[in-house]
Amino acid sequence: MGSAILIADDHPLYRQALHLAVSRVRPEARVVEAGTLAAAARMVEEVRSVGDGLDLILLDLKMPGAVGYSGIALLHAECPGVPILVVSSAEGAAAAGEARAFGAIGFLRKDSDLGAIEAAIAKALNGRAAPAGAPADAELAPVRETVAKLTPTELKVLLAVLDGQLNKQIAHGLGISEATVKAHMTVIMRKLDVRNRTQAALVARSLGLDLRH
Template sequence: MAAGNVAPDAHIVEAATLDRAVAASAASDLLLILLDLKMPGSAGFSGVALLHAERPSVPILVVSSAEAQVAAPEARRYGAVGFIGKDQDLSVIEDAIAAALAGDHPAPAILIHDEIDAMAGKVASLTPTQLRVLLGVLDGQLNKQIAWELGVAESTIKSHMTTVLAKLGVQNRTQAALAARALGLGADR
């Protein structure tokens, strides 16, 4: 893999699903995340948002066959530092990895220029648990189902949902789901 050429001493961990990627992101020596948008368990940019929420200081490079002009700005909205098309030459991929490892990328701060960027900034401000609750809502789950999946009390989910609604500036679960879907969180890409 290209990372081996850029950082020969790097320990590379491959994760076949988003859940495994989240588990692998807990490593204390994690320096970089390369993430495929179509990873099983991820819909749209939810994987980027979740991994960024879990490890905000670790740069994320999205590697995808999606159209770069559309997907790259979206990925940045959720915390990625860059985008690499799967059709790129190896040297381009290596350069992108080297730049990300060197910290040579724009700060992941979200620039809010319009309503979409503003809502993306709000979603990016959610904690990992709040984002999981929102993703559960996107899947059509009830609070009880989300609570069971996360291994917490239903009252905890209700509390998180109240906070999610407040952070997103919406009145109910339907509005939260519509806002998140409009941002591509629930869409398969």
């Protein structure tokens, strides 16, 4: 069984730079790439299907299909044992701490030099975290912790609901029945203890849905 590293970023040139950094740190690893969150999830399945082990995910926060920190939450739910290193242009001192709250092992700004990127990749592959950022908002911390424990499908349903989609639209988009959507929503609401729009807004904030990159 071989090893693979996933680079998920919608900019081809930056994927190329990350590929170079990976090849210097782990030359024997197979590098797979994705330009959207959906493609990243498919690549996770593809790597599993051929029997390779996924050693690391390098993830940009701002890519098609991802909103705020939803990309981290979804990929962490899909493969909880795989370290996720966020490499992003997201602003704000709290971004690193918030990324960690959803399962990222570290956070690196895109303007970091190649040496710093290589060092962060090496640390992540060795199971060591990059330097921590500012602490996350204490009010949102328990909400983030609960959201991070939702299943991949539950997260997809939740994001669709927060996007204003109706059950019929969600069912069509995920290829499931409306009854299944309702069942997922029942579980999600119980887990999150959400009963009104104010609480739903808190969940949205916890996911960084107003994050500016």
